[in-house]
Amino acid sequence: MAKALPVSPLALPLPNLTTVPGVRLGAVAAGVRYTGRTDLMLMSFVEGTTVAGVFTRNKCSAAPIDWSREALKHGRARALVVNSGNANVFTGQAGVTAVEATASAAAEAVGCAANEVFLASTGVIGEKIAYHRIVDALPALDAGLRDDAWADTARAIMTTDTFPKAARRDTRIGNTPVRIQGIAKGSGMIAPDMATMLAFVATDAAIPHETLQSLLRDATDSSFNCITVDSDTSTSDMVLLFATGQANNASVSGPADPALAEFVSALRSLMHELALMVVRDGEGATKMFSVRVTGAVSNESAKRVALAIGNSPLVKTAIAGQDANWGRVVMAVGKAGEPADRDRLSVAIGGTWIARDGSVVEGYDETPVVAHMKGQDIEIHADLGLGQGEATIWTCDLTHGYIDINGSYRS
Amino acid sequence: MAKALPVSPLALPLPNLTTVPGVRLGAVAAGVRYTGRTDLMLMSFVEGTTVAGVFTRNKCSAAPIDWSREALKHGRARALVVNSGNANVFTGQAGVTAVEATASAAAEAVGCAANEVFLASTGVIGEKIAYHRIVDALPALDAGLRDDAWADTARAIMTTDTFPKAARRDTRIGNTPVRIQGIAKGSGMIAPDMATMLAFVATDAAIPHETLQSLLRDATDSSFNCITVDSDTSTSDMVLLFATGQANNASVSGPADPALAEFVSALRSLMHELALMVVRDGEGATKMFSVRVTGAVSNESAKRVALAIGNSPLVKTAIAGQDANWGRVVMAVGKAGEPADRDRLSVAIGGTWIARDGSVVEGYDETPVVAHMKGQDIEIHADLGLGQGEATIWTCDLTHGYIDINGSYRS
Known part of the structure; x- marks a missing residue:
């Protein structure tokens, strides 16, 4: 475990630090x-x-x-x-x-x-x-x-x-x-x-x-x-x-x-x-992504849905693969165990609405979404269409790096 | 997606099938x-x-x-x-x-x-x-x-x-x-x-x-x-x-x-x-493992703890790496949100008790556990020491193969 890991591609430099009296x-x-x-x-x-x-x-x-x-x-x-x-x-x-x-x-x-x-x-x-x-x-x-x-x-x-x-x-x-x-x-x-x-x-x-x-x-x-x-x-x-x-x-x-x-x-x-x-600095991370859930029955419910999306291995691997796989977002909303109505659900990636009210947007053009997926900061938004609850969570993708770091022997 | 995947190393042949009248x-x-x-x-x-x-x-x-x-x-x-x-x-x-x-x-x-x-x-x-x-x-x-x-x-x-x-x-x-x-x-x-x-x-x-x-x-x-x-x-x-x-x-x-x-x-x-x-046939699986939880307050509680262990990416990557990382089992028990008492918890892998009642077994010899981890069928057992509830679940490891299968573009 003491082996040196490559620095995260998402790393930030230390800011200009000061003192705190006391x-x-x-x-x-x-x-x-x-x-x-x-x-x-x-x-x-x-x-x-x-x-x-x-x-x-x-x-x-x-x-x-x-x-x-x-x-x-x-x-x-x-x-x-x-x-x-x-x-x-x-x-x-x-x-x-x-x-x-x-x-x-x-x-x-x-x-x-x-x-x-x-x-x-x-x-x-x-x-x-x-x-x-x-x-x-x-x-x-x-x-x-x-x-x-x-x-x-x-x-x-x-x-x-x-x-x-x-x-x-x-x-x-x-x-x-x-x-x-x-x-x-x-x-x-x-x-x-x-x-x-x-x-x-x-x-x-x-x-x-x-x-x-x-x-x-x-x-x-x-x-x-x-x-x-x-x-x-x-x-x-x-x-x-x-x-x-x-x-x-x-x-x-x-x-x-x-x-x-x-x-x-x-x-x-x-x-x-x-x-x-x-x-x-998420283990193996190559991209960060935020999940915003709106229209939930409560803020707590919105957060649980957002975490279900953000923790889904299938969503996380899709982000790693730069795949605008909104179907996996639909799946994760549905599996969260929170109130959700398939026919009111809308999904946007990078600000582009892909699905609205239970089916894909007519004439959906994947171009801007594909471009967004190539960046380092991905935004997923799911609107449940049920109420006023909302929440946002932040997470990272799931990559070969995660397996490398966690699948090796302790030593 | 239509690309041919390598056959799972855990694959079984079809059995001798018959007819079902009607x-x-x-x-x-x-x-x-x-x-x-x-x-x-x-x-x-x-x-x-x-x-x-x-x-x-x-x-x-x-x-x-x-x-x-x-x-x-x-x-x-x-x-x-x-x-x-x-x-x-x-x-x-x-x-x-x-x-x-x-x-x-x-x-x-x-x-x-x-x-x-x-x-x-x-x-x-x-x-x-x-x-x-x-x-x-x-x-x-x-x-x-x-x-x-x-x-x-x-x-x-x-x-x-x-x-x-x-x-x-x-x-x-x-x-x-x-x-x-x-x-x-x-x-x-x-x-x-x-x-x-x-x-x-x-x-x-x-x-x-x-x-x-x-x-x-x-x-x-x-x-x-x-x-x-x-x-x-x-x-x-x-x-x-x-x-x-x-x-x-x-x-x-x-x-x-x-x-x-x-x-x-x-x-x-x-x-x-x-x-x-x-x-x-789990995507990318190289090993199967079972998680048996005993001593829970109920069978339902035991199953939730077993699933928390079996779904933990850290446990799954440890299995892939043939690492008898029982500490990750302890973590997963604790995060399950079910009644658990750190100081009554015992963990066995492959039938060998590694930890009992909240700390590692005195003189624990890793040899049989290391050998067990090299097999294809791994057995994890956690005893919570609280009651009579028990459950067993089956799952597979998390490997590079899973990332390969799920992190590529749809095509």
Whole structure:
């Protein structure tokens, strides 16, 4: 698995990153599993930092997920420790011992309570993690923390990722300028071997825990919860949002406070950008595609139909083959198990309506659709003709590259 | 799409087929879409033949599905017309016109009412079907029907199938010998282009419609409803069971009649054999695998977990790569959305327990599992440790061949 993968043809360069007052960070090669690269990162946060988090719904969650979910109840954070190479999943009591020792070592290094330490791990599952290497590496890592090491941390958390992922927004709360900056990893929606989705976002805004949690949940719903690579949900997915308070903005009354309007919009936009980077690094991906469903009986129903289309192996292979195979979209709508009426269904690709109200458009000219299918960003739109519900999801094609990456021996 | 695919390495030869008294059949090259091969088959049934059917749950069902579902209400059959090459799906009013004309022509040829004619189509979707070619071919096809043309019909209904599929059982009802014989097609659980699953089974037993329907539903639940290739459900899936009554067995009182015990067992076994042939011809398949889930809270829950494992692209690619990646099984159990407890979960591959009660077995020796993974029939077993529910499903691996078949242009 440590073999180098070719960089995704959909890769994006790192943006121009900045600092987030109240956050210091760094990365080191601790040798958890990989050799010759960084695999451990530490962020420390100034006293008073609040935190919000969302976690995988997979029932076989990782030990660090359990730890961080518990720590979140206190709502405050001083440190975040993330390793790549071993996910510490399905490791029983040994996994619990590992997270306790890691949190304890980080708390000592940073000077805080263990329940102010957040943990995430990603990599192979079912193998005991060499946590002593993490514990041993933490003091020197802490001593070398800087405020400008964001790109280093983005690289340290990569597994089967082929490019590092980060995004930045400069926004305001009321009249006070604030920043938001984050890193992410992921290249399958998941592959428990190596490709869990993780995102860590920090802002210098002052926002109480409960409000922050509400903002994060909302922004996750329209970003990471709208992407899929292979329909498989990791045991370790996690998104954390830290607010250091260093911007000294006026206090906010709650998630609906009008002073938060620009911040909310910037946070959503940043998280959406990070999520799309994960899709762009989808294992074996050569094309991204969005699926927009309108006219459903509800937004929830629209999303389920959109995911049925986006996760269909037949739709995904058609996109890879540049085949405007709208019949497979019809099939996927019908199999979703949601209200749908064949005779009201319409399908467009790249803005061209191919089928309307249950049959192909009279005189349908395939030319613009064929041209659209040759691009890297494909748009599928299905209108169910039943109601006002709508949703959009983003995913990637299914190619020989996916089989190559996931069908080879672990080594 | 008409290009020749290499025969599946899991292919089986046709069994020694026989006749079913009361059934005459034949196939012809009608030129619906393919050239140089048969693509239309007709079965005619003696007067008094009863019929049972189960149909796809896809909401965008084909016009022939709608027709046959309606015809089934009368419970009697005199003819079955099946074409390959065009599925007559999402064709609006033109599709309705096509099925009416086809049924009417078949009724005239065979000498029965139109509602005693059953129809099935498989192939490309969204294109109007050249039904005149079917109508024109029916009289000569009918004139040439024989009682021993089962292999011909098995070939005529193939699309992306790489081998014809048929099975036979000799059994009894009470002391009267009866036969069951059937053909099937399918190589994806579906591909609306070309690979819908169809099965047509006939027996010379005398069984009333309601009883036959109950027996078919039961046998489908443990056969065709337990297989998956790519999680995509066709718009055209259909299983029909015809009973000609020519065996002159004593009348049966209902599905639970003790005289039916051997027949029920033979029917289940035959349908299971046909279903596994579809898996063996799964697009690109190089290995079959079964997923057995035990210890679930119910049989239904066990089946949903088994399907989550069997449909996981990560599990399927691991099987293709001969990788005993039990971590992906753990992930798939956790993502199924069914009751599961990480710390009670156990996983075995090829009969060797790898993980028990939430962590890897102490001293686990991979040797027998590695050997098992090199075979063509792989067995995965997950025990949830919660209750008495259990289920088994059958599927195949996900390989480059699947991408080749489904990622190329229609032509």
